[in-house]
Amino acid sequence: MVHNKEVESEPRVYAYTRTFSAALTHFTCIVFTAFIAVLSRPGTSLFSWHPFCMTLAFSFFMTEAILLFSPHGSPIKRFSHKTKGRVHWILQCLCVCCAALGLAAISYNKHLNGKAHFTSWHGFLGLLTVCVVGLQSLAALPLIYHSLAKGWSLAKLKRYHAASGLVTYLLGSTSLLLGLSSAWFAASVGGYTWYLSALCPALTALATMNQVTSAYMAKKRLQS
Numbered sequence: 709m710v711h712n713k714e715v716e717s718e719p720r721v722y723a724y725t726r727t728f729s730a731a732l733t734h735f736t737c738i739v740f741t742a743f744i745a746v747l748s749r750p751g752t753s754l755f756s757w758h759p760f761c762m763t764l765a766f767s768f769f770m771t772e773a774i775l776l777f778s779p780h781g782s783p784i785k786r787f788s789h790k791t792k793g794r795v796h797w798i799l800q801c802l803c804v805c806c807a808a809l810g811l812a813a814i815s816y817n818k819h820l821n822g823k824a825h826f827t828s829w830h831g832f833l834g835l836l837t838v839c840v841v842g843l844q845s846l847a848a849l850p851l852i853y854h855s856l857a858k859g860w861s862l863a864k865l866k867r868y869h870a871a872s873g874l875v876t877y878l879l880g881s882t883s884l885l886l887g888l889s890s891a892w893f894a895a896s897v898g899g900y901t902w903y904l905s906a907l908c909p910a911l912t913a914l915a916t917m918n919q920v921t922s923a924y925m926a927k928k929r930l931q932s
């Protein structure tokens with residue numbers, strides 16, 4: 709009850725700020741994905757598919773899959789939670805498919821060029837990210853088929869899924885940042901553009917952290 713009063717009396721400027729920051733996150737992830745697509749020109753070489761698919765997977769699909777649960781910036785705000793859950797797993801499936809294609813493209817390209825695999829921090833963390841996102845998706849199956857996790861309450865499963873999903877998202881953002889530090893990207897853009905590009909995964913990661921932790925805190929407040 710006290711909590712509802714607090715929410716009702718919240719200054720409007722907070723609501724506007726939250727809506728603005730969610731809109732900025734949509735804008736950032738779309739512009740960043742489009743920018744990498746223009747720069748890498750997918751289809752012009754085997755390598756070109758790697759930055760394109762990875763950015764599409766982690767900057768676009770995964771960010772949008774999480775943002776659709778945002779109370780302030782969801783494009784499907786008025787739909788039921790069940791529908792949001794469905795759209796979320798469809799976007800996550802697309803994310804995993806793109807990540808697998810991006811990994812296959814860079815690995816095969818390296819194999820064709822006789823280069824060693826997973827030797828850089830980006831390569832190592834990138835491989836870990838793709839494995840973790842695959843595992844995270846498999847571990848989410850009990851949320852759809854609850855009988856797969858007998859003895860676990862749905863609330864507990866959701867809590868673990870959100871926490872591990874956030875870690876996966878942060879791994880994806882770090883891999884993106886390390887990808888931007890690659891010789892290919894550094895040679896493709898000038899200084900200011902590099903910093904602006906690096907700001908994109910950093911901004912979306914901050915917004916996602918804020919959304920997931922706020923949802924958790926709100927639930928905790930309701931329970932107490």
Ligand code: HEM
Pocket residue numbers: 744758759762763766811814815816818824825826827828829830831832833834835837838879880881883884887888890891892893
């Ligand atoms: C979350 C997104 C990303 C993941 C998970 C990822 C994953 C990987 C992996 C696993 C490798 C090593 C493959 C091997 O050694 O066989 C690699 C290499 C590479 N990636 Fe990414 N990547 C991502 C995003 C990007 C982006 C955005 C760029 C460019 C802007 C990029 C540029 C490169 C380059 C140039 C290489 C070859 C050099 C190296 O091995 O470090 N990557 N990536």
